[in-house]
Amino acid sequence: MEKVIQVNDVKAWYGSLQTLKGISLEISKNRVTAIIGPSGCGKSTFIRCLNRMHEVVPGAKVEGKILINKTDIYSTQVDPVEIRRRIGMVFQKPNPFPTMTIYNNVASGLKLNGVNNKKVLGEAVEKSLRRAALWDEVKDRLNHSGMSLSGGQQQRLCIARALAVEPDILLMDEPASALDPISTLRIEELVQELKQQYTIVIVTHNMQQAARISDYTAFFLNGEIIEYDITENIFTKPKDKRTEDYITGRFG
Amino acid sequence: MDKDIKKKSTTPRGKSNAKKIPLDKIFQAITFTACLGVILLLGFIIFKLFMESSLSVDKFGFKFITSMEWDPVNGEFGAGAYIFGTIVSSLIAILIATPVSVGIALYLTEIAPPWLSTPVGFLVELLAAIPSVIYGLWGIFVFVPFIRQYIQKPIGDLFGWIPLFSGPPLGIGMLSAGLILAIMIIPIITAISRDIISSVPTLQREGAMALGATRWEVIKYATLPFAKSGILGGIILGMGRALGETMAVTMVIGNRPEIKASLFAPAHSMAAVIANEFTEATDDIYLSALIEVGLLLFLVTFIMNGLARFFIWSVARGPKGGIRQ
Numbered sequence: 001m002e003k004v005i006q007v008n009d010v011k012a013w014y015g016s017l018q019t020l021k022g023i024s025l026e027i028s029k030n031r032v033t034a035i036i037g038p039s040g041c042g043k044s045t046f047i048r049c050l051n052r053m054h055e056v057v058p059g060a061k062v063e064g065k066i067l068i069n070k071t072d073i074y075s076t077q078v079d080p081v082e083i084r085r086r087i088g089m090v091f092q093k094p095n096p097f098p099t100m101t102i103y104n105n106v107a108s109g110l111k112l113n114g115v116n117n118k119k120v121l122g123e124a125v126e127k128s129l130r131r132a133a134l135w136d137e138v139k140d141r142l143n144h145s146g147m148s149l150s151g152g153q154q155q156r157l158c159i160a161r162a163l164a165v166e167p168d169i170l171l172m173d174e175p176a177s178a179l180d181p182i183s184t185l186r187i188e189e190l191v192q193e194l195k196q197q198y199t200i201v202i203v204t205h206n207m208q209q210a211a212r213i214s215d216y217t218a219f220f221l222n223g224e225i226i227e228y229d230i231t232e233n234i235f236t237k238p239k240d241k242r243t244e245d246y247i248t249g250r251f252g
Numbered sequence: 253m254d255k256d257i258k259k260k261s262t263t264p265r266g267k268s269n270a271k272k273i274p275l276d277k278i279f280q281a282i283t284f285t286a287c288l289g290v291i292l293l294l295g296f297i298i299f300k301l302f303m304e305s306s307l308s309v310d311k312f313g314f315k316f317i318t319s320m321e322w323d324p325v326n327g328e329f330g331a332g333a334y335i336f337g338t339i340v341s342s343l344i345a346i347l348i349a350t351p352v353s354v355g356i357a358l359y360l361t362e363i364a365p366p367w368l369s370t371p372v373g374f375l376v377e378l379l380a381a382i383p384s385v386i387y388g389l390w391g392i393f394v395f396v397p398f399i400r401q402y403i404q405k406p407i408g409d410l411f412g413w414i415p416l417f418s419g420p421p422l423g424i425g426m427l428s429a430g431l432i433l434a435i436m437i438i439p440i441i442t443a444i445s446r447d448i449i450s451s452v453p454t455l456q457r458e459g460a461m462a463l464g465a466t467r468w469e470v471i472k473y474a475t476l477p478f479a480k481s482g483i484l485g486g487i488i489l490g491m492g493r494a495l496g497e498t499m500a501v502t503m504v505i506g507n508r509p510e511i512k513a514s515l516f517a518p519a520h521s522m523a524a525v526i527a528n529e530f531t532e533a534t535d536d537i538y539l540s541a542l543i544e545v546g547l548l549l550f551l552v553t554f555i556m557n558g559l560a561r562f563f564i565w566s567v568a569r570g571p572k573g574g575i576r577q
Contacts, residue, residue, distance in 0.1 A: 056461060058366070085464030095459040099477035101571040108473060109463040145571040158459070165463065 002029040004169060004199045005050065010064030012045050012054055019045040021223040022064070027216075032191060032200045034214035034231065036207055038246070042223040043203045047171045050201065051087040052080040068169070085113060088162030088170040088198075093178045094154035096146030096161070103142040105157055109165040124164050132160035133190050152183025159190065163198075170194065172202040176209065188213050207247055211235050219243045298550065305544035307537055316544060322509045322525075324532070329541035331548055333509035337426070337519040338552060341501060342494040344430025344515075349437045350487055356438070357445035357483075362471060373446060380439035388503030391432045396423035396504055399431065404516050415513040422506070427515040429505035433497055437490035444486030448479045484564045488557060495553050498523035522549040 005027035012020035019042040027033050035043040048054040049062055052073060066073050073083050096105045104111075106125045115121060125142070129135040134156040138149070146157055155175060162170060172191070176184040191200060191213050204210050210217050211231060218228040219240075227234060227243045238244045245251055308316065312329060319330025356376060360369040400423030411417045452475050460474035476483075498521075506518020507528065522545050533539040 051462065053458065053462060056458070081464050081466050084462055087462075089462035091455055091459065091462075093455060095453075095455040097456070097459070097473060097477065099480070099571070108460075112460075112463055112465055112469055112473070143571060161463070 001031075003027065004029045004069060005201070006065075006067040007050075008065040008067075010046075010049055010062065010066060012042070012049055012063075013059075013061045014045075014057065015059040019223050020049070023220075023223075023225050025218060025225060025228050027199060027201060029199050030195055030197070031215040032195050032202060032213055033216045033218065034210035035201065035203045035218050035220060036205070036210045036246075037220035038251070039205065041220040043220045044173050045223075046220065047089075047173055047201055047203050050169075050171055051084050051089055053084070053089065055080070085109075085165060086167055086169075088159075088165065088167040090155070090158050090162055090170070090172045090175045092174045094151055094158050096149075096154050096157050098145070098147045100146055101143045102138050102146050102149070102157060105146040106160045106164050109161060113165060125160075128160040128164040129157075131163050131194065132156045133186065133193075134160055150183070152179050152186060155179060155183065155187060156190065159187075159194075163194075168199060170198045170200045172200065174203050174205060177205065184209070207235075219246060221246070298547075301543060301547040301550065305540050305547050307540035308544040309540075311537065312541075316541075317548065320509065320511060324529070324535070324538050327535065327537055329537070329544075331522065331525075331541075331545050333511050334520050334522040334525050334545060335548060335552060336511045337429075337505065337509075337521040338495060338523065338549065339556070341426060341429040341433055341505065341519070341521060342491055342556075344427070345433035345437055345494040346487060346491050348431065348434035349441055349490060352434070353438050353441035353486075353490075354445050354483060356442045357449055358471060358475075360442075360446050361449045362467065362475065373443075376439050376442050378439075379435075380443070384436065384497060384499040385503075387432055387436055387500040391428065391500060391504040392424075395432065396428050399423055399428050403427075408516065416515055419512070419514040419516045421516060422518065424504050424506040424518055425514075425516050426505065426512075426519045429501050429519070429521070430515075432500050432504050433494045436497060436500060437493050440493060441483075441486045441490040444489065445479070445483045448482030448486065449475060451482075452478045480567065481564055484560070484567070488560045488564075491556060491560065492553060495556060496523055496549070498527045502528060522546075522552070 003026040007023055007025050007027075010020055010023045011018065019040075021042075023042075023046060035046060037043050045054055050066060050068070050073075054060050054062055062074065064074075068083075068087070071078070073080075097108060100108065103125055106128050107115075107121045110121055110124055115124075126135060126139075129138065134153060137153060138144075138157075141148075146154065149157060155178075159170075159175070176187045179187065188209065191202065194200060195215075202210075202214065214231045216228070217231040217234040219226045219234065219238075219242075221242060227238060227240045229239075234243060235247055238247065308329060312319070316330055317335065318332055319328075320332040321328050321330045322333070323329070360373050360376075364372065400421050404417075404421035404423065404427070407417050408419075408421050456474040456478055457470055460470045465473055501521050502524035505521060505524060507520050507524060508518040509520045509525070510517065512519070526542050526545055526549075529538075530542060533542050
């Protein structure tokens with residue numbers, strides 16, 4: 001199995017607070033990898049390190065090595081803006097650009113990359129919205145505000161926006177935590193379809209969700225990785241006592 | 253069974269409500285009175301202005317607005333030049349102050365490190381606390397000579413053939429008034445823009461950043477669109493101040509009721525003429541004309557505000573479909 005992301009001894013801080021204490025793991029291509037753990041265990045920090053979003057917070061710092069497709073993304077020759085263009089990210093709460101239409105929201109990433117050809121944009125917007133399973137619901141009102149959609153639709157719009165630039169990797173930071181159960185289910189189905197083409201890393205505080213949708217699961221606790229294995233193993237025969245305690249609901 | 257539960261549960265709630273109502277009512281009454289007081293006061297001011305200016309309104313009619321003749325000796329009054337001066341000097345101020353203010357606000361919120369942005373932000377706000385007469389004095393002794401020597405002379409030498417820059421470089425005049433007003437409203441627009449920009453949700457900025465936006469692109473795609481209507485609101489407040497500013501303007505505008513194409517020519521403003529001539533206005537008709545200028549200043553401010561609000565509405569309403577909660 002090809003490893004797209006190789007993380008080696010990554011440490012991260014917010015000011016003086018260390019949130020990651022040496023994380024090492026490898027993430028497989030075209031698989032869904034879930035990061036689970038209690039609040040404050042560093043799971044969000046971890047995926048924000050993968051596209052260099054952690055360092056945009058004032059006072060934040062990262063150490064260690066992350067290779068994506070064999071490129072060290074923290075090398076001094078690498079422009080973080082370029083890294084972020086190649087990696088899609090979906091946030092906890094839907095964040096479409098409120099003053100833009102549905103169409104322009106999806107096209108925004110391409111426009112940032114300098115694509116201005118109307119035909120290319122139009123095709124990319126349709127393709128991305130189809131992949132995000134939103135096309136049928138919005139195709140007749142692409143010129144409406146992105147904010148006119150429901151929460152679940154907005155989140156799928158954000159997924160479409162992230163997919164439009166054709167990234168290899170999709171990072172999802174608790175993408176369903178602000179959504180109702182039906183919208184959550186749609187996002188989960190979507191993740192299953194998307195893994196054919198993308199490598200997906202998803203942070204979730206919902207263990208059932210991790211069990212349902214992921215191929216691999218990493219359990220984080222206090223900034224350390226406790227256990228990382230095939231999802232089935234994590235949930236049926238965890239090796240570490242702490243993992244077992246967490247998934248059986250004894251803490252967290 | 254159901255009825256029993258209903259009875260039991262409603263009685264105590266009804267009781268506590270009964271206790272709360274008087275306090276609520278009193279609070280409502282206080283806030284309502286405060287609100288009503290402002291409206292009554294405004295109504296009374298407008299009514300009084302109408303009454304006191306009726307002499308001049310009856311005599312000059314609509315010509316008062318279009319005529320430029322202001323001749324107290326012969327009892328001929330027309331406020332055209334004052335209206336022109338007020339509007340043009342304010343527009344100059346807005347045109348100059350807006351980009352500068354938004355630039356400062358963006359720098360303070362998006363680019364400057366905290367150890368710099370806090371004191372600089374404080375200093376900018378301090379500018380707003382300087383009395384306008386100080387601006388006027390500084391304008392006469394420092395700013396006007398500077399404008400004359402280093403801005404009007406070279407521009408006049410090069411572009412004097414354009415009517416906008418024609419005429420002798422006097423220093424005092426429309427351009428100086430507009431510039432002084434710009435300096436005076438920069439702190440207002442900056443402070444409001446800074447607050448609005450720093451209230452743009454991090455999630456919006458990060459959304460753009462995660463798509464690979466550079467610092468400028470984050471501002472263009474996420475920050476400014478989100479803050480647009482708030483910033484425009486700040487500009488309206490600044491414009492309100494510019495339209496009504498009296499002291500600093502009268503000290504540098506030249507106080508000559510003429511409409512000239514040149515920015516270098518002396519002009520006059522509505523607020524300035526009221527302040528300057530009120531003590532001399534001994535005739536009834538003279539006084540009435542000045543009060544009518546006041547009424548028109550009210551009206552001009554009102555119309556400019558309305559236009560600006562319409563402008564905001566048309567640029568900031570966003571795409572179709574509105575916002576779903």
